[in-house]
Amino acid sequence: PFFKEYIHKPLLKKEALRAKLNANENPYGPSSKALEAFKGAAELGNRYAWRELFDLIEKIAHKEGVAPENIMMGPGSSDLLEKIGIVLFLNGGNVVSADPSYMSLIRVAEATGATWKGVPLKDDWSHDLAGMEKAINSDTKLVYICNPNNPTGSITDSKKLLDFCSRVSEKVPIFIDEAYLEFLPKQDQQSMVSLIKEGKNVIIARTFSKIHGMAGLRIGYIVAQPDTLDQVQKITRGGMGISYPTIYAASASMDDAEFLAMSYHKNTEAKEFVYNSLDKMGKTYVKSSTSFILFPIEMEGKSFLKKMSDQGVGVRSFEIMNQNWCRVSMGTLEEMKIFINTLQKVIG
């Protein structure tokens, strides 16, 4: 692998941070409508919520323009990434993805018996689709593409990706993780879900953790061909880990267009502030299509994280191609000011 991630251990414990910018959480969520729905449904928590979950599946299917049979829900998209990572690799094989990328599915696939074939991103931080196609061999069980990508925040052209998925999914299933898609301007939000209707062998993951600000309420879904979902269902039940109130909160949040627009605008505003501040400091960064920004730092990752967290600021650090990088999640403008002030003190 070309990259390594550092996690500053104390950040995993409960501690008071002035700015918690280490987990790509949305500081504005959940929406007040989602909260109201959550509280109202809590008293029904003695029941399993299968019927209510199906109502939500129908609502999501309608929004995505697919059939309910194309949807599987989970307590966060992590659950579904991991399920796919287990089910497809029970007999070994390899998984092709970008390097660096989001590693949750890949780590579980490796633990199940897969090998990982990481293909470096291109110089403009987009996926090297031609390189990924070349990396596929007879042992490849899945191609994983995170678009926009984590930890880089970068985007791969949607037309090229659509063409790649359409063609290459004839050979091998493709998993497209769209956790951050809603942080793109509306006109650029090209989901790969349209390929499902064309019968293509793709799996698209979406989450309520990011734009909806519901990371702690745990809900997400995948859209896939019914055969793929049956394969998962044989081994591990979809939807079992989601709480009754969370289902209601997700449904209410989908209807809260005002909150979603506010989330988008505040995120864009925070990114502009960070770009401007880094410009003034003479620092470079990767232009972000997500809710976080990656930029190079001239300090070893672990000591950088410690210095930042000693000042109450939580961020992440990566080593990518022998260079240290900071990944900062977008918090409130107030938190971003604290972050920039602290960064100036720590790296000057």
Ligand code: PLP
């Ligand atoms: N996919 C990507 C690219 C992510 O960055 C994350 C979380 O940060 C997830 C999936 C998992 O999110 P969740 O399990 O909260 O849906």
